[in-house]
Amino acid sequence: MYVVNNSPRALLVALIPLAVVHAVLTAMALLGAQAAQPTDVPAPDQVLVFYVARLATDGALLFAGHWMLRQRAISSRFAYALMGGAMAAAGYAIAIRNSIQLSSPAGGTLLTMGLLPTIAGMIAGFLYGQFAGLAPAARFPKLSYEGLATSLAFDGPTRVRTSVAGIVIAATMPAVLTTILSITLAALMPGFTTYMSSGTNPVIAVALPAQLFLTFLVVTIVPSAILVLCLHHLARALRRHRAWEYAAMGGLMAATCAYLLSPMVPLLSGSPLTFAAVTYGAIMGALYRAFAGLEPVPLPEAVIATDPNALVAADDPARRQHRVILSN
Numbered sequence: 267m268y269v270v271n272n273s274p275r276a277l278l279v280a281l282i283p284l285a286v287v288h289a290v291l292t293a294m295a296l297l298g299a300q301a302a303q304p305t306d307v308p309a310p311d312q313v314l315v316f317y318v319a320r321l322a323t324d325g326a327l328l329f330a331g332h333w334m335l336r337q338r339a340i341s342s343r344f345a346y347a348l349m350g351g352a353m354a355a356a357g358y359a360i361a362i363r364n365s366i367q368l369s370s371p372a373g374g375t376l377l378t379m380g381l382l383p384t385i386a387g388m389i390a391g392f393l394y395g396q397f398a399g400l401a402p403a404a405r406f407p408k409l410s411y412e413g414l415a416t417s418l419a420f421d422g423p424t425r426v427r428t429s430v431a432g433i434v435i436a437a438t439m440p441a442v443l444t445t446i447l448s449i450t451l452a453a454l455m456p457g458f459t460t461y462m463s464s465g466t467n468p469v470i471a472v473a474l475p476a477q478l479f480l481t482f483l484v485v486t487i488v489p490s491a492i493l494v495l496c497l498h499h500l501a502r503a504l505r506r507h508r509a510w511e512y513a514a515m516g517g518l519m520a521a522t523c524a525y526l527l528s529p530m531v532p533l534l535s536g537s538p539l540t541f542a543a544v545t546y547g548a549i550m551g552a553l554y555r556a557f558a559g560l561e562p563v564p565l566p567e568a569v570i571a572t573d574p575n576a577l578v579a580a581d582d583p584a585r586r587q588h589r590v591i592l593s594n
Contacts, residue, residue, distance in 0.1 A: 270335070331353045347391045
């Protein structure tokens with residue numbers, strides 16, 4: 267039996283999705299405040315205090331949830347994902363109860379506004395379970411039976427796991443990369459920086475990446491998740507489990523999809539967008555492999571035979587794939 271380690275490094279990595287979500291929500295709140303009352307925009311110090319308070323609350327709750335799972339010797343990443351979502355939802359409730367936010371949710375949106383932090387919390391819990399590592403739940407003498415049993419490593423055939431959290435993480439990369447590219451290209455345009463730094467436009471400049479990210483996320487999350495899932499099952503059918511193989515197959519599948527869609531989307535044909543699609547596919551494939559992990563190949567089911575005369579020869583390759591049980 268194993269437990270997840272206490273790891274400050276894993277906790278910092280797990281806080282990244284929560285930090286991004288809180289930055290998005292803070293930017294959206296600033297944009298709403300600027301649109302409703304331009305003279306009533308919160309001071310930067312107040313914004314920073316609220317942001318740090320929300321992030322620190324979520325971090326403390328995440329570590330508390332990890333401690334509770336560790337006491338119960340629960341180490342599955344699925345359990346850690348559920349724990350992260352529950353703790354993020356609790357952090358959202360604490361923020362609402364104690365007014366640790368820039369603006370209160372509008373009527374009828376109290377639960378809807380909590381979905382994004384909850385999803386980010388689930389990803390954070392999964393990341394903590396992924397990066398913290400495992401350790402035996404109890405310490406045994408090295409020469410004892412328990413110590414030898416816990417030190418043994420699995421040496422059988424393995425395959426890449428089917429991971430919902432890995433699919434979600436990989437499927438968000440097109441939105442992240444497209445947002446970064448869009449903001450970079452916009453910043454290179456003449457006069458864009460000067461325009462965004464004048465008057466009340468800095469508030470819009472802060473909220474613009476969040477607006478673009480949410481827009482791209484809604485558009486790309488479903489097709490990207492389908493692409494990653496198909497890529498994973500294809501790679502597993504071909505018995506591929508290395509990261510570079512997933513990356514190569516992801517780029518190839520993305521190029522194929524771009525080619526098939528080129529009659530309907532002329533911009534994809536022979537343009538930099540095709541190269542971007544291939545790059546996105548390769549990154550998604552490698553990222554999924556990095557987060558999915560490995561699992562033992564399940565044993566095939568036994569074959570129950572009723573007629574001994576119908577059995578194959580003893581040296582037939584099928585004998586190595588299935589156990590044969592004679593039944594009367």
